[in-house]
Amino acid sequence: MPSDARPPLAAPTCPTEIAVELADVSFGYDRRRPVLTGIDMQIPRGKVVAIMGGSGCGKTTILRLIGGQLHPQAGRVTVAGQNVRDLDRDGLYALRRKIGMLFQFGALFTDLSVFENVAFPLREHTELPEELIRDLVLMKLNAVGLRGAWQLRPSELSGGMGRRVALARAVALDPMLVMYDEPFAGLDPISLGVVGQLIRKMNDALGITSVVVTHDIYESLKIVDYIYFVSAGRIVARGTPDEVKSSTDPFVRQFVDGESDGPVPFHYPAKALAEEFAHAG
Amino acid sequence: MPADTIAFVVRRVGRATQSSIARLGFAARFFALVLYHSPAALKRLQLTLREIYFSGVLSLVIIVVSGLFVGMVLGLQGYDTLNRYGAGDSLGIFVGLSLVRELGPVVSGLLFASRAGSAITAEIGLMKTTEQIDAMEMMAVDPLARVVAPRFWGGVISMPLLAALFSVMGVFGAYIVGVRLIGVDNGTFWGNMQSGIDFWPDVTNGIIKSVAFGIAVSLIAVFEGYDSKPTAEGVSTATTRTVVGASLAILALDFILTVFMFRGAA
Amino acid sequence: MNRATIDLWVGIFVTIGIGAIVFLALKVGNLTSLQTAPTYHLEAAFDNIGGLKLRAPVKAAGVVVGRVDVVRFDPKTYQAIVGMRINDGVQFSKDTIASILTSGLLGEVYIGLDSGGDTVMLADGGHIAKTQSAVVLEKLIGQFLFDKASTGGGK
Numbered sequence: 001m002p003s004d005a006r007p008p009l010a011a012p013t014c015p016t017e018i019a020v021e022l023a024d025v026s027f028g029y030d031r032r033r034p035v036l037t038g039i040d041m042q043i044p045r046g047k048v049v050a051i052m053g054g055s056g057c058g059k060t061t062i063l064r065l066i067g068g069q070l071h072p073q074a075g076r077v078t079v080a081g082q083n084v085r086d087l088d089r090d091g092l093y094a095l096r097r098k099i100g101m102l103f104q105f106g107a108l109f110t111d112l113s114v115f116e117n118v119a120f121p122l123r124e125h126t127e128l129p130e131e132l133i134r135d136l137v138l139m140k141l142n143a144v145g146l147r148g149a150w151q152l153r154p155s156e157l158s159g160g161m162g163r164r165v166a167l168a169r170a171v172a173l174d175p176m177l178v179m180y181d182e183p184f185a186g187l188d189p190i191s192l193g194v195v196g197q198l199i200r201k202m203n204d205a206l207g208i209t210s211v212v213v214t215h216d217i218y219e220s221l222k223i224v225d226y227i228y229f230v231s232a233g234r235i236v237a238r239g240t241p242d243e244v245k246s247s248t249d250p251f252v253r254q255f256v257d258g259e260s261d262g263p264v265p266f267h268y269p270a271k272a273l274a275e276e277f278a279h280a281g
Numbered sequence: 282m283p284a285d286t287i288a289f290v291v292r293r294v295g296r297a298t299q300s301s302i303a304r305l306g307f308a309a310r311f312f313a314l315v316l317y318h319s320p321a322a323l324k325r326l327q328l329t330l331r332e333i334y335f336s337g338v339l340s341l342v343i344i345v346v347s348g349l350f351v352g353m354v355l356g357l358q359g360y361d362t363l364n365r366y367g368a369g370d371s372l373g374i375f376v377g378l379s380l381v382r383e384l385g386p387v388v389s390g391l392l393f394a395s396r397a398g399s400a401i402t403a404e405i406g407l408m409k410t411t412e413q414i415d416a417m418e419m420m421a422v423d424p425l426a427r428v429v430a431p432r433f434w435g436g437v438i439s440m441p442l443l444a445a446l447f448s449v450m451g452v453f454g455a456y457i458v459g460v461r462l463i464g465v466d467n468g469t470f471w472g473n474m475q476s477g478i479d480f481w482p483d484v485t486n487g488i489i490k491s492v493a494f495g496i497a498v499s500l501i502a503v504f505e506g507y508d509s510k511p512t513a514e515g516v517s518t519a520t521t522r523t524v525v526g527a528s529l530a531i532l533a534l535d536f537i538l539t540v541f542m543f544r545g546a547a
Numbered sequence: 548m549n550r551a552t553i554d555l556w557v558g559i560f561v562t563i564g565i566g567a568i569v570f571l572a573l574k575v576g577n578l579t580s581l582q583t584a585p586t587y588h589l590e591a592a593f594d595n596i597g598g599l600k601l602r603a604p605v606k607a608a609g610v611v612v613g614r615v616d617v618v619r620f621d622p623k624t625y626q627a628i629v630g631m632r633i634n635d636g637v638q639f640s641k642d643t644i645a646s647i648l649t650s651g652l653l654g655e656v657y658i659g660l661d662s663g664g665d666t667v668m669l670a671d672g673g674h675i676a677k678t679q680s681a682v683v684l685e686k687l688i689g690q691f692l693f694d695k696a697s698t699g700g701g702k
Contacts, residue, residue: 067419069415069418092421093421094421096418096419096420096421097421101416101419101420103412103415103416103419104412105411105412107411107412107413107415107416108413109413109416110408110411110413120420120422121420121422124420124422125421
């Protein structure tokens with residue numbers, strides 16, 4: 001259970017009502033093939049918002065746009081009132097210190113121990129004395145239930161444990177915004193439940209804003225405040241979990257019910273069947 | 282038909298040349314950035330020391346053993362050839378010059394490229410594949426300063442030391458074969474060597490060469506790792522490119538440096 | 548692999564690396580001789596320097612006392628002017644003879660200095676008047692054949 005008492009590292013609470021906004025954003029790695037088109041998204045402060053969609057539809061690209069790793073070809077990405085594109089290198093680094101990110105499969109530094117991994121942002125960005133760093137690291141690990149594992153190496157952790165350590169590292173500096181890239185990918189049911197509960201409780205206890213990119217519908221419906229559905233680079237549906245569960249939109253229904261065919265087709269575009277097997281006649 | 286194929290070939294060559302030049306430009310900018318971040322990396326001495334350990338200390342075994350064998354072969358073959366002209370007593374100077382000027386820096390450079398260079402490339406490439414580099418960037422830590430520069434300097438510092446060790450082991454190997462086994466006079470062996478090899482230019486030029494090779498190998502290794510495609514295949518391609526590229530660079534640099542250094546002595 | 552172990556091994560590695568460089572400098576090369584001694588300059592003119600190269604040793608009584616540091620051609624006298632750096636503390640008389648010699652049959656070419664009896668010593672920038680040019684093998688053989696021909700022809 002994350003403690004309610006906030007550690008001495010004063011976190012920058014989000015100064016604006018809308019933590020992150022994407023206004024009519026379009027982006028493509030390759031000019032000819034846009035990955036995202038006309039994305040409009042508002043993520044209010046203190047809420048947990050999920051971005052859902054099939055694989056390869058641009059969900060992770062949205063996270064990179066928010067973090068400033070990519071710049072949109074059209075439109076505007078605003079974080080805490082600042083346009084990300086306008087930031088210079090120092091400004092961008094200052095912004096990133098206020099954002100925590102949990103990468104798919106954790107992305108822990110394999111040459112460091114669990115303790116060193118969580119201590120990494122503290123060592124790099126603060127001048128805190130060793131005793132204080134030790135206390136902070138153990139507190140963060142305690143919040144995710146892994147205080148006893150501080151000496152282990154990433155290679156000795158199970159998938160779920162590694163994910164939790166990465167979560168502790170993501171919140172080490174008490175960020176104002178935490179982004180999760182497929183936090184539920186490849187986890188067993190118990191770990192799924194643990195990670196989902198941690199995301200929600202961290203968000204509420206630390207007063208942060210969370211953006212969760214995932215395609216796990218069941219866990220998301222349990223913990224998030226709002227959902228955006230992305231398909232083929234566009235937002236095709238949006239709503240609260242209740243709205244989504246009772247939605248009649250065919251895309252949402254296919255997604256929620258797990259139908260193999262629907263607005264997202266089963267077959268990859270190909271020749272007509274008769275044409276393909278014509279010679280077999 | 283022929284016109285089509287010619288056009289096709291020309292277009293392919295043109296595109297390949299353009300992308301190679303673009304890559305060269307990127308590599309040059311990368312090198313400049315690595316140098317720019319180096320003071321920060323050297324201030325974090327622990328990081329660089331760790332890389333010296335992984336590049337240098339872990340290469341000791343192969344360098345020492347190879348040096349010994351190369352020296353022993355030089356001793357055998359050298360004596361066989363020299364003896365035909367009654368110059369068997371010159372074995373010491375023959376072995377010493379060959380090692381200090383050429384074989385020491387070049388062979389240890391090639392060994393270093395395959396052992397340490399490929400390891401550095403694979404490590405950085407793997408960090409890229411598992412998103413560790415991205416994670417660092419998103420935590421506002423420049424990976425060039427924290428991951429790349431220490432590995433670059435670890436290589437540059439290790440290379441001259443390894444080259445010197447190789448030469449010493451080579452001389453020792455030749456001594457064992459020449460003096461102990463074949464029976465060349467001990468005093469003649471060392472005496473001729475000392476009178477024939479000068480600290481300047483022979484030993485110092487060997488050191489300069491090994492530093493140049495160290496820079497080339499380390500730069501190619503970190504660049505290929507950083508530029509690799511984040512897949513298993515990408516990392517494999519990158520390590521191959523490191524070993525091949527660094528080896529060719531060493532041999533080419535060796536020729537260029539030898540022309541400049543020893544042109545006046547002949 | 549903790550810090551202490553890494554530091555220890557890196558320390559050992561750097562020490563033996565530098566030790567190897569020092570070994571090469573002293574034992575394999577000849578760093579201890581000459582490099583830092585103060586020197587003065589002498590000149591000598593030769594008709595033929597043979598295979599004398601820059602940095603060739605200058606020996607007196609077989610001991611290296613200096614190095615050749617410049618070789619140039621004088622278009623007026625058609626002679627080779629050789630400049631040498633001699634160790635301070637080794638003085639040569641004005642009537643010293645400078646000869647170009649070869650150590651052994653196929654060895655390196657060097658300058659040998661034979662000091663004379665004059666009481667006046669050469670100073671920095673001094674000029675050695677008496678010189679003996681290199682023995683050029685072809686001329687020697689030609690001389691031998693000519694001598695042989697003349698004595699044989701006399702029979």
